Amino acid sequence: MQGDTRAQEPVTVRTFTQLFSSTPRGARLARRLVANRMDAWGFAYDGQASESVVLVGAELAANAVRHGSVRGRSFRVRLVWGGGVVRVEVADGRTERRPVLREPDGEGGRGLVIVAALAERWGVEPRAGMAYKVVWAELRVGVGG
Template sequence: MESREVVAAPPAPCVTQFSILLSATARGARLARHLAAQQLASWGIPYTTDLACAAALVTAELAANAVTHGRLPGRDFRLTLLKLPDRIRVEVTDARPERVPPTAPVAAPPAPESDSGRGLLLVEAYADRWGCEVRDDRTKTVWAEIAAVPGVLLTA
């Protein structure tokens, strides 16, 4: 009989998640930012830290884009926050999979007199990585990851 060594798999990284469905309205977008800040605080990331401020701003921009460009009547958007060991991941899922943001880095900023068009520039500036995934024929998810201070792990 042959003996086999049993090797335990490495532990999966600790992931804490918050997810909520919000109305695809300006009020829902504002609420997304407030809920993100509140959730991060409950995870031990105070409101005044650079990480919390960046995550709240990125959440606000992604939620505003979902409401502006990803809205369908009667359909909501989903905000998901993931606390990973070394970063926060913000995901906003909306109802318009055919309206995908540009994948290349955002080009030139809008004209100074323009009232819109700066959201993805802000996401690009504050997030370490961001992108878009179309997971099915009814939704798309735009996500962004904001790293914690290098060498500092986000504890549970």
């Protein structure tokens, strides 16, 4: 049997990057712009893919504001969509504080539990020699909107 001679379809990769103030208002705006970008990429606001990506983005943005904020520094949200996966990245300035998945308590702790439940994979990438870290999650969304 000979190899597959069909042409491979190119994978289109789309990205979105935005800086936000490290404030609750910045986190809310991040959530809205993630929803807007998913809609622009063809994923309906009320669709499962969009809702999952928006929720993960909102949780990571809220964590960046609550636990990763450094006075006078913004946080960055970056979305990368390609090959049926959306990668949500949130970079903040607190390199010494790494998120830890733990049991929720009365005061909170549900954010990473939600991220872990919705994402296929998630993690933290410290940036050696840089003044920030990136918390990321990857969600399978299909190839079309």
